[in-house]
Amino acid sequence: xxxxxYEEVLAAHDRIRPFVHRTPxxxxxxxxxxxxxDLFFKCENFQKxxxxxxxxxxxxxxxxxxxxxxxGVATHSSGNHAAALxxxxxxxxxxxxxVMPNNAPQVKKDAVAFYxxxxxxxxxxxxxxxxxxxxxxxxxGATFIHPFNNSKVxxxxxxxxxxxxEEYDDLDAIxxxxxxxxxxxxxxxxxxALHPFCSVIAAxxxxxxxAYRSFYQKKLILSVNPKTIADGLLTSMSPLTYSxxxxxxxxxxxxxxxxIVEAMKLIWTRMKIIVEPSSAVPLAILLxxxxxxxxxxxGIVITGGNVDLKTISQLFx
Amino acid sequence: xxxxxYEEVLAAHDRIRPFVHRTPxxxxxxxxxxxxxDLFFKCENFQKxxxxxxxxxxxxxxxxxxxxxxxGVATHSSGNHAAALxxxxxxxxxxxxxVMPNNAPQVKKDAVAFYxxxxxxxxxxxxxxxxxxxxxxxxxGATFIHPFNNSKVxxxxxxxxxxxxEEYDDLDAIxxxxxxxxxxxxxxxxxxALHPFCSVIAAxxxxxxxAYRSFYQKKLILSVNPKTIADGLLTSMSPLTYSxxxxxxxxxxxxxxxxIVEAMKLIWTRMKIIVEPSSAVPLAILLxxxxxxxxxxxGIVITGGNVDLKTISQLFx
Numbered sequence: 001x002x003x004x005x006y007e008e009v010l011a012a013h014d015r016i017r018p019f020v021h022r023t024p025x026x027x028x029x030x031x032x033x034x035x036x037x038d039l040f041f042k043c044e045n046f047q048k049x050x051x052x053x054x055x056x057x058x059x060x061x062x063x064x065x066x067x068x069x070x071x072g073v074a075t076h077s078s079g080n081h082a083a084a085l086x087x088x089x090x091x092x093x094x095x096x097x098x099v100m101p102n103n104a105p106q107v108k109k110d111a112v113a114f115y116x117x118x119x120x121x122x123x124x125x126x127x128x129x130x131x132x133x134x135x136x137x138x139x140x141g142a143t144f145i146h147p148f149n150n151s152k153v154x155x156x157x158x159x160x161x162x163x164x165x166e167e168y169d170d171l172d173a174i175x176x177x178x179x180x181x182x183x184x185x186x187x188x189x190x191x192x193a194l195h196p197f198c199s200v201i202a203a204x205x206x207x208x209x210x211a212y213r214s215f216y217q218k219k220l221i222l223s224v225n226p227k228t229i230a231d232g233l234l235t236s237m238s239p240l241t242y243s244x245x246x247x248x249x250x251x252x253x254x255x256x257x258x259x260i261v262e263a264m265k266l267i268w269t270r271m272k273i274i275v276e277p278s279s280a281v282p283l284a285i286l287l288x289x290x291x292x293x294x295x296x297x298x299g300i301v302i303t304g305g306n307v308d309l310k311t312i313s314q315l316f317x
Numbered sequence: 318x319x320x321x322x323y324e325e326v327l328a329a330h331d332r333i334r335p336f337v338h339r340t341p342x343x344x345x346x347x348x349x350x351x352x353x354x355d356l357f358f359k360c361e362n363f364q365k366x367x368x369x370x371x372x373x374x375x376x377x378x379x380x381x382x383x384x385x386x387x388x389g390v391a392t393h394s395s396g397n398h399a400a401a402l403x404x405x406x407x408x409x410x411x412x413x414x415x416v417m418p419n420n421a422p423q424v425k426k427d428a429v430a431f432y433x434x435x436x437x438x439x440x441x442x443x444x445x446x447x448x449x450x451x452x453x454x455x456x457x458g459a460t461f462i463h464p465f466n467n468s469k470v471x472x473x474x475x476x477x478x479x480x481x482x483e484e485y486d487d488l489d490a491i492x493x494x495x496x497x498x499x500x501x502x503x504x505x506x507x508x509x510a511l512h513p514f515c516s517v518i519a520a521x522x523x524x525x526x527x528a529y530r531s532f533y534q535k536k537l538i539l540s541v542n543p544k545t546i547a548d549g550l551l552t553s554m555s556p557l558t559y560s561x562x563x564x565x566x567x568x569x570x571x572x573x574x575x576x577i578v579e580a581m582k583l584i585w586t587r588m589k590i591i592v593e594p595s596s597a598v599p600l601a602i603l604l605x606x607x608x609x610x611x612x613x614x615x616g617i618v619i620t621g622g623n624v625d626l627k628t629i630s631q632l633f634x
Contacts, residue, residue: 024341026363045589046343265626272362272622274589305589309582313630 045305158186362622475503
């Protein structure tokens with residue numbers, strides 16, 4: 001697959017603008033003074049379905065032709081991409097088929113069902129998910145929308161960073177979490193086109209550091225039994241996202257579980273917003289590796305706010 | 318004391334603009350669809366010190382003359398006004414003296430101390446607070462800034478509603494919580510001047526319903542042993558705020574503790590923002606008395622986000 005051009009992100013933005021929220025950029029003087037930086041948080045936790053994923057899913061759906069639209073879209077996912085694709089399909093009035101592991105949290109099952117998708121449950125293994133998806137696609141003719149190994153999805157995610165630059169055009173760096181890499185790839189295409197001197201930094205949990213190892217060992221390494229509270233970042237990169245990361249990303253830092261929890265608490269208490277653990281990883285690398293990150297004005301993408309308050313509130317008690 | 322004119326709110330806005338955040342207005346399609354309304358939430362939980370109180374305190378400080386500025390400001394409070402006055406004073410480089418009950422939550426003591434105020438602890442009774450304040454004022458010559466029985470404070474709080482109307486000039490109603498009444502009074506002055514047909518509705522906890530009773534019995538009634546999770550709304554109105562409420566407010570509704578908690582959970586989970594229980598009371602009256610509130614496009618002031626996550630997270634577990 002070809003690396004998308006900035007013009008494709010531009011086109012994606014025009015395409016999805018009527019359907020997505022333009023989310024606010026928040027700042028926190030308290031957090032700035034702790035870190036000695038000026039941080040600008042693009043709040044995609046306020047995006048529809050509570051995550052930036054709605055941008056990419058919407059762009060992918062809007063790029064389908066009429067015959068594809070009729071047959072609908074499909075994916076396998078237990079996370080935000082499933083809900084995003086379900087709502088994007090519903091918004092365009094087409095069917096969505098989601099293959100979910102039967103052990104997915106009830107709150108995620110409910111969200112996907114709420115958006116009207118047809119759910120097929122499978123065993124919680126990658127093999128079962130993939131074969132379940134294959135079957136659904138065979139039966140329905142739906143188009144498989146991969147959560148990140150898809151240039152339309154990547155371009156959609158990049159619009160979050162484009163909006164951030166529209167408000168702050170003098171950033172020294174942007175930092176985004178890296179899981180499969182869709183967001184950092186889309187964002188890096190924007191940064192490289194508009195602000196060639198703005199650093200692009202990816203933030204990854206130590207417990208799921210496949211992107212870090214891939215980047216510095218210069219070969220695509222898949223994660224084996226990753227373990228982190230940042231449950232949105234368990235996935236490995238794909239060939240497409242890896243090639244974009246190698247080309248466009250300047251540095252990857254990893255954060256310990258302790259730093260991630262500390263950063264998340266800081267965001268909750270100081271910024272008064274609810275973010276999922278994955279969203280806290282960029283701030284966590286600043287807390288942990290601040291002395292190695294010299295950029296002063298930094299844009300950070302808050303990727304989502306979908307937490308199970310029952311579970312997460314135990315961190316505060 | 319005279320009821321302030323709209324022009325005084327305008328002047329307050331010009332005065333405080335360089336020092337306060339212009340907070341975003343958020344919407345939630347999920348909450349709108351539950352209620353069948355269009356709600357616009359003015360997010361003062363993102364204001365400095367995490368509450369709208371910073372607006373009024375800043376305006377009051379900026380209205381002092383040079384000799385008053387030299388001697389500083391004082392108040393007794395265990396809540397957001399104390400932190401707001403402390404930061405407003407610090408921002409202008411003048412001293413702040415805060416009398417706090419010795420049983421105030423540690424997090425509030427820390428906040429006030431963090432903003433550099435001089436704290437005097439007293440027994441947790443109104444008498445001890447008032448005599449403690451009198452002593453401090455006598456010793457220092459500081460100006461007492463009442464949290465709401467003060468027209469400069471009221472005009473400062475009104476700027477939150479002014480900003481809301483600047484973004485949405487076609488609201489059918491505004492709803493704000495009522496404790497001492499500073500916010501609803503300031504807001505009502507703006508509404509009456511700019512949008513005479515926009516309803517002004519106050520929201521109060523059933524467990525602290527002194528404003529409700531005062532309003533419908535047409536005499537100022539003070540609360541006795543109020544009890545509610547909405548700890549920012551325990552205070553009674555003052556003669557000044559009561560006179561403005563009688564003149565400008567259309568209706569007051571009260572909310573049960575159950576509705577307040579339900580509304581707060583809805584805001585946390587659907588809007589991904591952290592709000593204190595007091596902030597949820599407007600949504601709570603809509604949940605509880607929706608059939609009596611016919612206005613469709615409603616502006617709601619989210620008053621603050623200062624919660625003790627340790628305590629509040631138990632509601633979710």
